[in-house]
Amino acid sequence: MAITLNHSDADFEARFAAFLTTKREASADVDAAVRDIVAEVRARGDAALIDYTGRFDRADLDMLGIAVSADDIAKAYRDADPATVEALKFARDRIHAHHQRQRPQDDRYVDAVGVELGSRWTAIEAVGLYVPGGTASYPSSVLMNAIPALVAGVGRIVMVVPASAGIINPLVLVAADLAGISEIYRVGGAQAVAALAYGTQTIRPVAKIVGPGNAYVAAAKRQVFGTVGIDMIAGPSEVLVIADADNDPDWIAADLLAQAEHDASAQSILITDSATFAADVEKAVQRQLQTLPRGETASASWRDFGAMILVDHLDAAVPLANRIAAEHLELAVADPEALLSGISNAGSVFLGRHTPEVIGDYVGGPNHVLPTARSARFSSGLSVLDFMKRSSILKLGPDQLRKLGPAAIALAKAEGLDAHARSIAIRLNL
């Protein structure tokens, strides 16, 4: 059973504030181990990858090869369920279509004094995509990470995925192929991140590394940051459902459990204006848990981190939602647009009773890589912009330099930077 907080209780603010700061993940301190792995890969390259993969993944890369071959991809298609491959194509096309709209426009203009200015977007030259092995090896995440890079125009998208006991989930390879990735290596962990950042004999380095991973992968990404760019470090998933009493409690319970089954550290929160409805949802959660294959995980998540928040009126849900800043926000109410207008902090918003968050995990179109742990207050989901960078452009002629130069000289001198002042003055014969 999840905790219940009542907005009209005197101690609500204190309890809600404490709830907001609850840590859901113990951060394993693996920095030293990762530092050794990164140093080994930098020093010994492929040989280190082969050693670590033998030890950690129980896979013989001398035999299998570091690179996944075209034959491996062909075999993956044969091994995959055809209906699932079709579903991946359907997802791929929808994700691609949505991300196309995120391509930024270059800007170039001349201002009133004749100065030319601009912003020019270019794709990152090479990007590495980390894909976890084992049970968290999700083909949907391959699509979500690779397609924005593809749309951005990244020239080289490199995927790494550990082959536990030599095996890679065939759907992961199919998803990679559908997303246009042709360079794939069967390495994982901190050693794969090091290889992407610094390069080995087989793997040329990239400029940015994205994708989820375990504590070792996260620590390695932090350590190589600066040498390469990285994406956000994702925490456990979360959903906030704002629902009125006109919903079917079973639908809402199913949505809460869809988050909860990810991970015992996942978090599902319901805000409603009906105590009766909340009680019905709790009953439905308990009923559905009994027939859920991942019921143990979902039950732990709901028990430890789940919450139901009662408000007098749903308008009161909006400021609470902005403080929670959820990764996923469902507005299961009669007029979701009215609530949406007040929402400022949310990774992804799902409007109405027929938009369960799970649609966004797979086939909605928007990205499912989203800010967790309240970071939607200051960051956004993965997008095409994460795979591009902007150069600003400035162009003056002699007339413009005469107009702008004196102010720049004054400021340079005020900041004690005489060589700055001189670089303008020398051109103006001042």
Place this chain on the structure above:
Amino acid sequence: MAITLNHSDADFEARFAAFLTTKREASADVDAAVRDIVAEVRARGDAALIDYTGRFDRADLDMLGIAVSADDIAKAYRDADPATVEALKFARDRIHAHHQRQRPQDDRYVDAVGVELGSRWTAIEAVGLYVPGGTASYPSSVLMNAIPALVAGVGRIVMVVPASAGIINPLVLVAADLAGISEIYRVGGAQAVAALAYGTQTIRPVAKIVGPGNAYVAAAKRQVFGTVGIDMIAGPSEVLVIADADNDPDWIAADLLAQAEHDASAQSILITDSATFAADVEKAVQRQLQTLPRGETASASWRDFGAMILVDHLDAAVPLANRIAAEHLELAVADPEALLSGISNAGSVFLGRHTPEVIGDYVGGPNHVLPTARSARFSSGLSVLDFMKRSSILKLGPDQLRKLGPAAIALAKAEGLDAHARSIAIRLNL
């Protein structure tokens, strides 16, 4: 004298590769000290700020107050040189006009099957701006960091600046006022970063912290990252000038020295197709150094990190420039647009012989907070987007759920996530 690399030498690639990986900064290990400071500020709030400020900045906040008052601002205007204030206004207006063009557009559309999708941008609610004290207390940086936040619509922009011996550079306060900042605290160092991230009795917490600082500030920003967002950690400044022999060597030398005077770790690089011109620039550098107030710093930078790269033809400069990925790139050639078309990695580009980089430091309009140390390969200068975040929007009705649901169910089942599948199936009576 800077090193010279000749593109046609047999060992060029090896020397250039080594040059690219040269570290210009020793990273001081201040993590443990910063951890203590952050913990103290979290535990004791204002009292810790007052203690640390007394010790590190030799300023008595019990007497001065933590907050800068309206009277302090009025006094700063009286103390400031009026011509410099006018120059700051000129800069403010140009920076504001350019950043206005960076405001992102919301997107909302209905696709072919009737699914509503969108992207919705909102400003970060509260942002902290760190401004260094002492000689690096630059009013221009206040404008460059604050104006994008202002244009983004950030509701609360909070500035912190240490008051060494009680003194704050009046131009910094004037710049803050001109940029619309009304909440300023005279604290600095790791303690100021901790206060912005966690709040104290006087300082309410923010959601993101930006602005340059010393090793303590950088370490504190890394430590509070996650609780709040941070901007990039800036390294020493750098310029790459691509220049043909038709330039005045004195102009180019002045540009190289304008970077070099920042810091002994700054870097100035010239690529040219004329050995004679390179020699003339070196002579001009040595000549100009003799009359430069910050000559010692500039001389050390030019000697230790400066470089002149000779190429047979300026076309060969483009791939080298993309590998260098300079913070600032000057194209001092007859046809800069032709070179620009091949440039993919550069923080900011300055076109033609009359656009010295220094114009961009102050009054050009684009931001001067730019990616250093080759990070222009994967990141961009500060912009309005850094002060906003995007929520994706998805809205299905029953018809759309029937069309998209089955593919999502197939993928959820393939990923072993039955509660995911159920949250759709339950709505479709499947």
